[in-house]
Amino acid sequence: MLTAKLIDNVWATRKADTLSGYKFMLAEVIGGGSQDGQRMIVVDNISAGIGDRVIVCTGSSARRMLGDDNLPVDAVVVGIIDEDCQFG
Amino acid sequence: MLTAKLIDNVWATRKADTLSGYKFMLAEVIGGGSQDGQRMIVVDNISAGIGDRVIVCTGSSARRMLGDDNLPVDAVVVGIIDEDCQFG
Amino acid sequence: MLTAKLIDNVWATRKADTLSGYKFMLAEVIGGGSQDGQRMIVVDNISAGIGDRVIVCTGSSARRMLGDDNLPVDAVVVGIIDEDCQFG
Amino acid sequence: MLTAKLIDNVWATRKADTLSGYKFMLAEVIGGGSQDGQRMIVVDNISAGIGDRVIVCTGSSARRMLGDDNLPVDAVVVGIIDEDCQFG
């Protein structure tokens, strides 16, 4: 999984019918190395908010978070890193 | 998912039989970081057009957008970002 | 999917039994961005040739092109870009 | 698989229900090349510790390590490299 910081909401009125009601957010990778600063769009269903540092799961495993294997989603928030957790 | 801008159509007369009728477009990643500017070919089935900023889903999840798990497709447009949506 | 140029054949006499008879080719990514110039080996079963610009599908979706989900293949040519197609 | 060094624990009180009880750790890729120094979060269920050099399996294969295909996990420790193993 990746560590990322949620930096904004993303709105897409026209989208796959199956994605209606899901919350899309822009996340920025905060892990070190060459991926640092890379941005991606993630689905959040555990009420994460802008500014939160989160754990993002990608690929087919992301669908496991949403309980529906038919969703066209490849990145989801699976955890919110504790505020007092210093790491790295 | 990735944020990308659709920049052109791509034509491939000779292709997998199962891909007949699908629209292929060239997309350029617009998220920040090391992937910025990277190009890929995506399938669009929600009438996105050149210039649109879109959400691209990749990997096995891309097949979920097309309702046919037998298609050799690994990147699709799943949403069109609202024009008035400033993000990042 | 990626856009790539086929630049050579690759021969591997000793390989997985299930891969006997498949044609392996060296492809170079021609999309812009950080992946540019990256090389990979792809399977071709639509008679693409050296010099052709092709669309390459990767990951589990690549197996869909070959009609056998048991093949250890993660990249295939799914289309040949038309010669008169200028893009980008 | 990747070679990585475990560098810290990561705590996320709020996370997917299915992930309760799993140990998350921050890992830093130590293989050479452009991925060097890249960080990721991995699940460990073979009692690896901070400082250990480990083999990390990613993607759908990661779920195979945990014996539950429904977990939203895309990176796990599958082995601990022997201390006296010099490689590279």
Next chain:
Amino acid sequence: MLTAKLIDNVWATRKADTLSGYKFMLAEVIGGGSQDGQRMIVVDNISAGIGDRVIVCTGSSARRMLGDDNLPVDAVVVGIIDEDCQFG
């Protein structure tokens, strides 16, 4: 698939039970581009040796090489490139 050179063995006494008996090797990507020099650990079951140039299959397709979809493996040697094969 990737082209890589096998550069060493990797020993991990403590590992997933399901991986007992498999041979792990350190491979270095030799394709051009930004992945050049990147290292990964691959499983070999076709008797490849140090110094061999091999074709590496990654992701879920890697499990197809080993005939067991439950293995936590994401990279395997699927072919050994012929010694007299000049490519690129």
